[in-house]
Amino acid sequence: MTIVMISSMYQSGREELAQVLARKTGWPVLSREELVDEARKLGIKIGRLEVAMIKTPGLSEKLVREKELYLAFLTATLCEKARETNLIYHGRAGHLLLPGVSHRLRVGLTAPQEIRIKRTAQVLNLAPDKAETYLGQLDEDVAKWIRYIHRVDGCDPNQFDLFFNLENMGLSNAAGILCATAELPDFQATPASLKLLNDLNLSAQAKLRLALNELTLQVDLQVHADNGVITVTYPPEQDQASQYIPQVLAELPGCREIQCTMAETNILWVQERFEPKSENFGQIIRLAQRWGAAVELLRLIQPGELPGDAETLRGDPDYGYARQECALADDGGVQDDDPQAVMDDGGVGQTEEELVDLGRFGGRHTICGGYDQILKRVQGSGRYTLVVIGDMFMSKGHSARTRQTRELALNIRDRLKAPVITADELKSRFLFGKRQAVTLLGYLSLTILIYVLVFTNQKPILDFLGGPLHQNFKVLAAVTVTLFSPLLAYVYGCVSGLALKIINVD
Amino acid sequence: MSYQCDILIVDDEPIVGERLKAFIKKDGHRSETFVDPSAALKRLEEKDFDIVISDIRMGEIDGIQVMQKVFQKSRRTKVIMITGYATLELARESLTKGAFDFIAKPFKLKEIRRTIEKAVESLEKSEPRKTGEAVVG
Numbered sequence: 001m002t003i004v005m006i007s008s009m010y011q012s013g014r015e016e017l018a019q020v021l022a023r024k025t026g027w028p029v030l031s032r033e034e035l036v037d038e039a040r041k042l043g044i045k046i047g048r049l050e051v052a053m054i055k056t057p058g059l060s061e062k063l064v065r066e067k068e069l070y071l072a073f074l075t076a077t078l079c080e081k082a083r084e085t086n087l088i089y090h091g092r093a094g095h096l097l098l099p100g101v102s103h104r105l106r107v108g109l110t111a112p113q114e115i116r117i118k119r120t121a122q123v124l125n126l127a128p129d130k131a132e133t134y135l136g137q138l139d140e141d142v143a144k145w146i147r148y149i150h151r152v153d154g155c156d157p158n159q160f161d162l163f164f165n166l167e168n169m170g171l172s173n174a175a176g177i178l179c180a181t182a183e184l185p186d187f188q189a190t191p192a193s194l195k196l197l198n199d200l201n202l203s204a205q206a207k208l209r210l211a212l213n214e215l216t217l218q219v220d221l222q223v224h225a226d227n228g229v230i231t232v233t234y235p236p237e238q239d240q241a242s243q244y245i246p247q248v249l250a251e252l253p254g255c256r257e258i259q260c261t262m263a264e265t266n267i268l269w270v271q272e273r274f275e276p277k278s279e280n281f282g283q284i285i286r287l288a289q290r291w292g293a294a295v296e297l298l299r300l301i302q303p304g305e306l307p308g309d310a311e312t313l314r315g316d317p318d319y320g321y322a323r324q325e326c327a328l329a330d331d332g333g334v335q336d337d338d339p340q341a342v343m344d345d346g347g348v349g350q351t352e353e354e355l356v357d358l359g360r361f362g363g364r365h366t367i368c369g370g371y372d373q374i375l376k377r378v379q380g381s382g383r384y385t386l387v388v389i390g391d392m393f394m395s396k397g398h399s400a401r402t403r404q405t406r407e408l409a410l411n412i413r414d415r416l417k418a419p420v421i422t423a424d425e426l427k428s429r430f431l432f433g434k435r436q437a438v439t440l441l442g443y444l445s446l447t448i449l450i451y452v453l454v455f456t457n458q459k460p461i462l463d464f465l466g467g468p469l470h471q472n473f474k475v476l477a478a479v480t481v482t483l484f485s486p487l488l489a490y491v492y493g494c495v496s497g498l499a500l501k502i503i504n505v506d
Numbered sequence: 507m508s509y510q511c512d513i514l515i516v517d518d519e520p521i522v523g524e525r526l527k528a529f530i531k532k533d534g535h536r537s538e539t540f541v542d543p544s545a546a547l548k549r550l551e552e553k554d555f556d557i558v559i560s561d562i563r564m565g566e567i568d569g570i571q572v573m574q575k576v577f578q579k580s581r582r583t584k585v586i587m588i589t590g591y592a593t594l595e596l597a598r599e600s601l602t603k604g605a606f607d608f609i610a611k612p613f614k615l616k617e618i619r620r621t622i623e624k625a626v627e628s629l630e631k632s633e634p635r636k637t638g639e640a641v642v643g
Binding site: 010036037040045046047048050051053054055124126130133134137138141142145330331332333334335336337 | 521525526590592593594597598599601602608611612613614616618
């Protein structure tokens, strides 16, 4: 049993190759276009996702969840179709679907540019120069799409098992090679690959059910399936909605057990304005990935800096997400404006998108005030492993900003059980950067020097500590040992600590 | 301040025309809506519109054909394509063939408002209207 996944750029012959192969083998063919049409009927906004590669989406538009749904739908449908039979699938980036399943044969295809231009000109009724421009732009869009959806380079040869250049090879011969390759034992289903296929299917089915059900659509969930056991992890902030998870997943075919667990490790990131491309974001995400932690965003607006159009802030958690069921909507796809989207959200929405994409989103809040308001928001929850105070008091000068940020961190630290650090401290305490590398080099050199000196001067040292020389300097020897031992321990400890940071052990 | 534009809307779903017409009127423009693309083409023969908003998938006549018909008559008209079946290929095709913008459904009203504003700006730059024409704003 084999799944042949043919991928190519527009007008490079993937559909034709799939059809020729189907004629030779009698295997069913499935195209991405068919799946996309089915996904649209479910209300997944694939059109918005696609056009976002050409136009920048609106600030309030949450497309990462649509991306997850799109991938879940494709995975679930492909797994269902390929469970008991061979299958030929063709479509954009098809070779990147069903990751890890060893009985899929990932096929790439390319055709000479002149042929592509000719075909495009014919199909779209364009002049050749326009067709060339069209293809150039489309290829760029598709490459962007693959990077956004799959986070890899679509042309990376490591992602393919076979790659055909149709410049000198006919489709029939290419299909013949494919038939022979698909017969190889390397691409036959094994118990392990079938288990992975079932796990992927179950996990994708569960994600779809949870994301499309109104009881759970607002909950940010991590779903994992293993041998019929579905594990759903939810952020503590959303534990109310999580009670519906077993109900929504009840009677899901292939599921024998549902485990709902609250994410235990959480980092609270307090900041005035968020920016997913900032250094702070990079550092926090590195730590979150190392710990397997979710990151909760808390935007703190200084009193008096509340936007004019927002007199008050809601006390409820601000998930910033509401699925419009476009398949069921009776507005013809013309939706009323969302009044909340008008307000500047301080980059929280964009950062949320990035965190969701990385599977690290733990919730978001916006509050107005000082540390009292932060404490009111988080006190008693006891759910944070770490609180990071990021860039605060940005309207103040550098020294005032540093002082006030430290004061804020101290005040929160005194009254909260979790450790509280500033963004500056984050790097020095938990991460390994250039500064830490220089420190490690310094301490390592010192340690080596001490050991070299000790082991090359053993005789005088032993004399000093217990030999004839010792009788004259008893007190000095004792003082030297008292001072030297902790000094060596400190230097050696620093080296060990920094070395452990390199391998991500805290 | 912006000109009062003549906008033709063609979409086989009546609700789209109704919703767009209401909000376009609120913004001070004139609009005519059609659910039958043949009737829209007939109207386009009779009158020059500043902006045409067209769905793409509409049965026998699609939005690309409507756009080509518009350009045969008037190159200054701005055509905005809207569709619930958006793909990268379709969006690029529309833009290559001269569409002013391409919007995937579902969209918010502010998105199409922004696009109409840009189209009006572009019209103003390319061919300022004669003095005496209606101005709103």
